[in-house]
Amino acid sequence: MAFDLEEKEGVEKEVDRIGGSYVWESGIYDCVVDMAYLEESAGGALGLHLTLVHNDRRLRESFYVTSGTAKGKKTTYSREGKEFYLPGFTMARNLCLTAVGMTLQEVAKAGEKKVINLYDRAQQKEVPTEKEFVLTALVGKDVKVGVIKDVVNRRQRNAEGKYVPINEKREENHISQFFYPTDDMTVNEKESGLTEADFINKWRAKNEGVDNVEYKEIPEHELPEAPAAGAANASNPFGA
Numbered sequence: 721m722a723f724d725l726e727e728k729e730g731v732e733k734e735v736d737r738i739g740g741s742y743v744w745e746s747g748i749y750d751c752v753v754d755m756a757y758l759e760e761s762a763g764g765a766l767g768l769h770l771t772l773v774h775n776d777r778r779l780r781e782s783f784y785v786t787s788g789t790a791k792g793k794k795t796t797y798s799r800e801g802k803e804f805y806l807p808g809f810t811m812a813r814n815l816c817l818t819a820v821g822m823t824l825q826e827v828a829k830a831g832e833k834k835v836i837n838l839y840d841r842a843q844q845k846e847v848p849t850e851k852e853f854v855l856t857a858l859v860g861k862d863v864k865v866g867v868i869k870d871v872v873n874r875r876q877r878n879a880e881g882k883y884v885p886i887n888e889k890r891e892e893n894h895i896s897q898f899f900y901p902t903d904d905m906t907v908n909e910k911e912s913g914l915t916e917a918d919f920i921n922k923w924r925a926k927n928e929g930v931d932n933v934e935y936k937e938i939p940e941h942e943l944p945e946a947p948a949a950g951a952a953n954a955s956n957p958f959g960a
Contacts (some may be wrong), residue, residue, distance in 0.1 A: 724795075724825075725785060725786075725823075725824045728796070730803065731804065731805055742777060743869055743892060743893055744774075744779060744867050744893050744930065746868050746927050746928060746929055746930050747867060747927075748779060748865070748866055748867075748924060748928070749774045749779075750774065750901065751773060751774045752772065752883075753858045753863055754772060754773045755771040755836060755854075755859060756768060756769065756770050757769055757836070757854045757855060758853040758855065761788065763788035763790070764788040764789030765787060765793070766784065766786040767785070767808075768784075768785055770783070779867065779893060781894065782808075783807075783809070783906075783952065784923050785808050785809040785812045785824065791924045793851045796809075797845050800883070811895065811898070812941040814897075815863065815898050816858065817903070817910075818864070818900045819858055819861040819863045819898075820857050820858060830853055830855070830856065833848070833850065833852050833853070834851060835849065835850050836851055836854060837849070838851075863901060865898055865899070866896050866898075866899070866902070866923050866927065867895055867896070868894055868895075869892075869932065870891065870931070870934060871889055871890075871891055871934065871935050872885075872890055872891075873886060873888070873934075874886055875945055878944035886943055886944065887943065891931075899921060903920075905917045906919050906920070906922075939940075
């Protein structure tokens with residue numbers, strides 16, 4: 721797999737934002753990288769698939785660091801005449817810098833083909849699976865993350881086979897920020913020349929213990945018909 725994850729001149733950096741199994745409560749967690757690997761999706765987008773561990777509990781997240789084949793497999797997009805990194809690229813970049821002080825490209829180039837244990841839905845258990853680019857530079861490293869608990873609509877297949885929201889709540893997690901585990905600073909703070917962490921306090925004040933509620937009641941006429949017996953709802957990609 722060929723990839724170009726080099727950082728570019730003239731690309732605008734996103735500012736630090738305070739974002740609005742077992743699901744983790746919203747908060748800051750000291751974790752260890754249990755697994756990280758790169759893999760292309762069916763549409764050609766390159767994803768960094770990450771598993772973190774905190775007190776024997778696992779959190780799984782995927783960051784798509786390039787667009788798909790139809791959009792040129794780019795790490796950037798245009799907005800109001802300026803070029804920005806994809807949100808997934810920014811998150812993966814911040815992960816690599818805060819965990820090992822390396823760029824995403826450097827971490828990717830050091831990737832190795834390995835057999836790892838991954839969950840197989842058909843067998844409902846972890847099975848040995850070969851992956852082309854296991855990011856060994858990250859595995860076992862300490863990371864500090866800001867995790868948000870989201871409350872969203874559960875999704876169910878409709879008659880056309882598409883997943884659509886229904887009037888049931890589901891809790892899930894997403895990672896909103898990475899911090900240097902040594903001094904709590906963000907990548908933006910370091911790159912701005914600051915010497916003390918400040919954003920982490922703002923993040924805690926807004927998000928710690930607070931649910932990000934995106935659940936909305938769906939009008940009755942927009943709800944899908946009840947699924948056939950045994951049909952499964954969309955699974956939660958996060959959790960223990």
